[in-house]
Amino acid sequence: MLNKIVDGIVHAISSVYGDGYEIYTEKVEQGLTEPCFLIECINPSSEQFMGRRYRQTTPFCIHYFPKGPDKSEENNAVFMVLTDCLEYISVDGQLVRGTGMHAEWDGDVMHFMVDYDMFLIRLDNKEKMGGCSLEMEVTGEKDLN
Numbered sequence: 001m002l003n004k005i006v007d008g009i010v011h012a013i014s015s016v017y018g019d020g021y022e023i024y025t026e027k028v029e030q031g032l033t034e035p036c037f038l039i040e041c042i043n044p045s046s047e048q049f050m051g052r053r054y055r056q057t058t059p060f061c062i063h064y065f066p067k068g069p070d071k072s073e074e075n076n077a078v079f080m081v082l083t084d085c086l087e088y089i090s091v092d093g094q095l096v097r098g099t100g101m102h103a104e105w106d107g108d109v110m111h112f113m114v115d116y117d118m119f120l121i122r123l124d125n126k127e128k129m130g131g132c133s134l135e136m137e138v139t140g141e142k143d144l145n
Helices: 002-020 071-085
Strands: 022-024 036-041 045-050 053-065 088-091 094-106 109-121
Touching: 002 022, 002 036, 002 053, 002 071, 002 088, 053 071, 071 094, 071 109
Parallel strands: 022 036
Antiparallel strands: 036 053, 045 053, 053 109, 088 094, 094 109
16 A cells, blocks of 8 residues: 555656656665655554554655755745645545645755555455355145145
């Protein structure tokens, strides 16, 4: 499910920014092409809610590396765009709402945080019941009139 959420985030960002921005989903040691985004899930959790229902919490950090000379102004503009385009993303054809959106700046890099929380139902693939057979024998005669 996490990879499907990442795909939804990538699709939402690329639909706004197009091909002019690289979107990385894995850490890059060297050779980032700025401007770019780096998407990573931080501390996901899953806890049983009721029966087979589980609450999955998936916080994401989208790092933005600006290129222009006015990096602070560029970060502010990107923050506003991300709050809009990441409010709802498509995951398996369903809309999932992003909450808790906020940003932190570390020098020139913006760290945009968003949570995608949802309930999942775990399917039980165990066979519920084996085969059953029934044998009947009728004895005697009854008048049905």
